[in-house]
Amino acid sequence: MTTTSPIPFTPAAPGSADAGSTGTGPSGRRAAVVAAGLALALAGCGGGADEPSGESGSDNGDGLTAITVGVQPFAELAPLYIAQERGLFEEHGLEVTVQPASQGAELITAMVAGELPIVYSNYFSLLTAADQGLPVRVFRENDRPGVQGLYVMPDSDITDPEDFEGASIAVSGLGNVMEITSRAVLEHHGVDLDSIEFVELAPPTMLQALEQGQVDAAWLVEPFATLGQSEQDVRMVVSAFEGPSQDSPVAGWATTADVAESDPEMLAAFSAAIDEAMAIVHDEPDAVAEIIPTYTEMTPELAASLGPVGYAQGNDLADLSIVNDLLLRYDIISAPVDLDSLIVDVG
Missing domain, CATH: 3.40.190.10 (Periplasmic binding protein-like II)
Known part of the structure; x- marks a missing residue:
């Protein structure tokens, strides 16, 4: 049986090329997804002798x-x-x-x-x-x-979904499940989506970014939601799956x-x-x-x-x-x- 080593939760250095990218309006989001x-x-259409056989x-x-x-x-x-x-x-x-x-x-x-x-x-x-x-x-x-949702630090002013107006939210990719369910849920609660800044971060880096104030909220999945609740006392403001996204497969x-x-x-x-x-x-x-x-x-x-x-x-x-x-x-x-x-x- 093959074994694997534990995956280290090592955050990217703030300001580094891996620390995150942002997207806000529809044109920027669409451009990011197309890119x-x-x-x-x-990656899939390269030629030459080294092309993977598939x-x-x-x-x-x-x-x-x-x-x-x-x-x-x-x-x-x-x-x-x-x-x-x-x-x-x-x-x-x-x-x-x-x-x-x-x-x-x-x-x-x-x-x-x-x-x-x-x-x-x-x-x-x-x-x-x-x-x-x-x-x-x-x-x-x-x-x-499951428990996926938008989480904030315990002292955050964001206590209700409507409070996300003007907030920055960490997601793992622009245009993916984290951003789209966030948009659906926040729009369902009347939030102006043009005011939201989505910041692209790898899930293992989100808790540190949240604690350091680099983002206002993060879309967390397990085990990071439980880790955050245990170590930083983060709290979920709203589930990622309610309203239009309620029955969505993940x-x-x-x-x-x-x-x-x-x-x-x-x-x-x-x-x-x-x-x-x-x-x-x-x-x-x-x-x-x-x-x-x-x-x-x-x-x-x-x-x-x-x-x-x-x-x-x-x-x-x-x-x-x-x-x-x-x-x-x-x-x-x-x-x-x-x-x-x-x-x-x-x-």
């Missing part, structure tokens, strides 16, 4: 198909690590290596380039990539709404059209192992608290106090129409994404 899409396309997996010599999957350091990934620890992937003929990244865009880039056959990603980024013509596919749900497992066509058996095996891990998460809550400290720096005690995570027991991707609607509402995509082409049924 990201162009970067993905360039091969989804290889035999490891023991009769198992070796694959590498890309993830982020989120509590939502507990089922993946449980499947790895308990040998569920091996039972389905796979040897899985986990490759962490601090930003989701890095994972989609690597996937489209043929370097990773499977990645974990939020659906907003995946539908945006599909809108730009990139060959992304979705085949398995992973998580639904994130799942993606691949490329080439892999979906050439190796559906591998995707089915991966999905079956995740199905079994989801059942363990449901039946054995302590398993989540035990596994999270193995791939993050969270202590077992803190992991045991995590807020509820919306692990997807089933695999119903029909609600991606909500993501389509929100992306259209905020001018991130120009037309609805064809969900029949995007979604791959692996059985």
Whole structure:
């Protein structure tokens, strides 16, 4: 079984190139998203002898198909690590290596380039990539709404959603699930969206940026919400999933059209192992608290106090129409994404 080292929560130096970028108005946001899409396309369409083959997996010599999957350091990934620890992937003929990244865009880039056959990603980024013509596919749900929301420091003047007028909010990417759900929720509460500044930061850096006053609020996901509540006494002002975003799916497992066509058996095996891990998460809550400290720096005690995570027991991707609607509402995509082409049924 492959193991991974804990992912360090090391913030970027303030003012460095990695410390964050901002976007405010629709034109700036759209430009940022298009630029990201162009970067993905360039990464996936390079030529020459070093071009990735796009091969989804290889035999490891023991009769198992070796694959590498890309993830982020989120509590939502507990089922993946449980499947790895308990040998569920091996039972389905796979040897899985986990490759962490601090930003989701890095994972989609690597996937489209043929370097990773499977990645974990939020659906907003995946539908945006599909809108730009990139060959992304979705085949398995992973998580639904949980404790994600807009958090502030305990002494912040922001106490109600309406108080976000003129605020700066940390999100992991412009045009992704964090920015779009923030916009939907704040608009639902009557906030002037043109007054909001969205600051792009990697999730592990958000708590320090919040504490140092670099941003007024941050869109936090587990384990960072619980870490912030424990160490800095941050508080959630409003959930990221209410009003127009209330029933929106959040994130799942993606691949490329080439892999979906050439190796559906591998995707089915991966999905079956995740199905079994989801059942363990449901039946054995302590398993989540035990596994999270193995791939993050969270202590077992803190992991045991995590807020509820919306692990997807089933695999119903029909609600991606909500993501389509929100992306259209905020001018991130120009037309609805064809969900029949995007979604791959692996059985």
